[in-house]
Amino acid sequence: MNYGFLLESVWHPPLAFAETTVRALPPELELQALWFAGAFGREFRSSCGKQVKVVQFGEWNRGEGPDFMHAAVEIDGETRRGPLELDPTPEAWEAHGHAVNPSFKDVILHVVFQTSARQFFTRTCENREVVQIAIGESQLADALNRPMREVAIAHPGRCVYPLKNIASAGIERLLREAAVHRAQLKASRWLKVAEAHGRDAALFFSCAETLGYGGNALAMRLLAQRAPLDAMRAEADSMEAVLFGVAGFLEPGLHERAEPEARDYLRNLWEQWWKCRSRYEFAGHRAIPWKTYGQRPANHPHRRVGALAALISAWPQFRKLAFARPFEVKPLVDFLHSLEHPFWSRRHTLTASASARQVAVFGRSQALELAANHLIPLAMHEDGMTFRSYHKLRQSSPNDKVKRCSLRLFGSTKVAAPWLRRVCHHQALLQVYQDFCLEDFSDCSNCPFPEQLQQWK
Secondary structure, three states: OOHHHHHHHHHOOOOHHHHOOOOOOOOHHHHHHHHHHOOOOOEEEOOOOOEEEEEEOOEEOOOOOOOEEEEEEEEOOEEEEEEEEEEOOOOHHHHOOHHHOHHHOOOOEEEEOOOOOOOOOEEOOOOOEEOEEEOOHHHHHHHHOOOOOOOOOOOOOOOHHHHHOOOHHHHHHHHHHHHHHHHHHHHHHHHHHHHHHOHHHHHHHHHHHHHHOOOOHHHHHHHHHHOOHHHHHHHHHHHHHHHHHHHOOOOOOHHHHOOHHHHHHHHHHHHHHHHHHHHHOOOHHHOOOOOOOOOOHHHOHHHHHHHHHHHHHOHHHHHHHHOOOOOOHHHHHHHHHHOOOOOOOOOOOOOOOOOOOOOOOOOHHHHHHHHHHHHHHHHHHOOOOOHHHHHHOEOOOOOHHHHHHHHHHHOOHHHHHHHOOEHHHHHHHHHHHHHHHOOOOOOOOOOOHHHHHOOOO
């Protein structure tokens, strides 16, 4: 038995309780970010059977009207250029007033995420039919990489007993296969983004998402998409001001409320942003949803945007390390940890007092997360890193998610201790937890995974 067979034997055909499960759609902004990143691919079939290929995903619309501008799609081989609109359901086109709004008369493609019980035609105020495509449930699940539940109850599961009776070599093989499976999934998703926007842009998106952690991962991804790498590198001296401006963190009197030693920096940001804001500023209803509460000071979104600016300034050196073949983690982590910024190396927010001690702009743990979630999977896919090298990487301490996995699968972190020392084992535990614990609505009682585990050698 291997990990793929284990997945098949547990979930295919799906259990009866999962057949009627209908998952709520994520926020519309998240759907837009996934679409723009190319997470659903490029080729589709429309509701009327036409072949649709996205040639260019376009640009985020900064004002009123459709979600994306200057896109290009091929519909049955004919290239069309114009805006794109995304809606949760086909009916939303009428419900949101797009059918009578002249701003939507040039839309070339309508993307929806749930099909309607009745056939629905998307028409403009000029009575022109707009080609519509629907993103399927499996496509959405793959792009979101989300299980059926966000979290399983934090107590030992029924799989503790069979795992207890599997020899260490068997557990090692299970975790190895789970880690490889997870790496393959992550590499596949990364390559979709790279195919849509290029490798540098995909790397930029990955860095932004990593810097955002759990609370601001979407917000940082939106920022990276709305202030793309090529544009930021071209802005040179005003790059940092554009990042903070697009993020929505700048306002005219900000420098007056800051500490005296920060006023010059903030005044300079505002003066640079004022000159180019007409090219980058987004309307209020399209604002990025930042989470500023419940964050450690070092993780405040102001600092994360500052770290992204520092990374852009050092992009050529960083890119060389990130795409090196063979890929080596230590030089990359050391480089990111050594990044400095004259303002953000000692501050937590735009208006905070300077810290007595220097604070890492890009911490070692975040650098290792970037490697584990994006760069190692890519390197393994491209034969730029072996699993043996991956297995050697040590992890200093498990985060809360891994601790929860350990409790669920092994009964306690003490029993799981031999499997909490390596990066690959952390990734493997997260994958097993996601594939089985979080896909089972019965909360373990009827899950077939424990019985299947008894066959694992």
